[in-house]
Amino acid sequence: MSSVKAKKQSYQLLRGMKDILPEEERYWRFLSERVVDFARRFGYSRIDTPVLEQASLYLRSSGPSSDVVTKEMYVFTDPGNERVALRPEGTPGVVRAYIEHGLLNQPQPVKFFYMGPMFRHDRPQAGRFRQHTQFGFEVIGDQSPILDAQLIMMGYRFYKDINLAIQIDVNSIGCSVCRPRYVKKLTQFLTDNKKSLGLDDQERLKKNPLRVLDSKDPNLEPVLQQAPQSVDFLCDECKDHFVLVLEYLDELDVTYNLNPRIVRGLDYYSKTTWEIIETARTGGQDSLGGGGRYDELLHTLGARAKTPAVGFACGVERTITRLRANDIAVPTLPKAGLYIAQLGKEAKKKALRLFTLLDSEGYHVAENLSKDGLKTQLESADRLGVKYALIIGQQEIVDNTVLIRDMENGNQETVDWAKIVPEIGKRLEKGVNSKRLERQQPPLLPVQPQ
């Protein structure tokens, strides 16, 4: 061994990345359980697609005018010399899977949900990370406006249920038939008002005029008020569709906000678009989720038949941030009802056996078998908030008993080893968290025959 001090190398998180420590786990568990529950109730099946895809998948789908793909995507050449990308969003992968596996041969529409990491190489900021998690719902293979409405309702209900005050902003941006007419008109209008546009907005006007509607420039506000609105340019089909979406939303008692400025940042949207926005605007990143119809994307990505689709996705980190900021309680993990404390070499062995016995009986048992010192162990039991400590020391080994200590009042009772399971059963009948769900498996170890 060298005595030369090795230089201490310290490692740190990559920019925009985040560790999720146990302290935050309950929020993640809570949300993912909610998502799974929603999916089950509304008939969505889970789909998990890879984080890595051909880069061209996103270039073709999300579009050359979207920053998400052109500026923010993690693209690189893999060791096999293939251009690959870390997914910046979920929809293209799901669509790819649908086409590739011929899911058009299943009863339509096909309903998917997913939850997983997305990557965007953007400058991190409040509520914005380079790796973030989205859950999303997609319905592929049906053009009915009732699906748009149902998805909007799901997002609405999801946030209502977790007590976050949100509003839904809805718009329709038309289809490949009517949108060009609108874009032309809007471009004309914006060009006429060019002197009111800031530098950023002039750039947008060239690249993607629709996005100018999203501008936060207060000077532009009065101009945008006068701007032509996409809903006034919809073709008959898009108009009928949108009217029905709104009718269904009324029927579903979903309160929404008609917002002609919701245009979304991805190129594939058509007809309905919407965003889920926190009502208590914090100024920064207040969009919790968004979605829209993408009737033309499947075809763009190689589907043989025209296949309409619609979906939305929400940000998990942002949702958790808002839950915490609003002090919204989420369930904590169930606590153990029992704690095994041991003192001495033989007792340690027997404690191990007792743990296994009780665990296989379905009890949730805590321990610090690696510790010595009874004091330390009871301290730990106290911190864990267990109802009973089961103590095994030298005396208990000799007598073949276990000492049951009530942690609330300090009362202790010695119980024969053979009776320990029924004795605990008596005491914990009233306990809420102590008994786990019954399991089918046999005990891992045979009960000690004594």
Add this chain to the structure above:
RNA sequence: GCGAUCAUAGUUCAAUGGUAGAACACUGGGUUGUGGUCCCAGUUACGAGGGUUCGAUUCCCUCUGAUCGCCCCA
């Protein structure tokens, strides 16, 4: 990608051109048999690199990261 502010133990904060303190947390102890209070002790930090200086945690530069705003978006 642009701009501003910032960077000291696990956490929240101090102090200082002569290498750093506290609180909480953690570990151990207060005669290997008793927790929720108390007492004692201990571990742990100047983000990285370079420059100025006799000497840098302190001043300067670069990098890295964080926060906030813009862009964009979840």
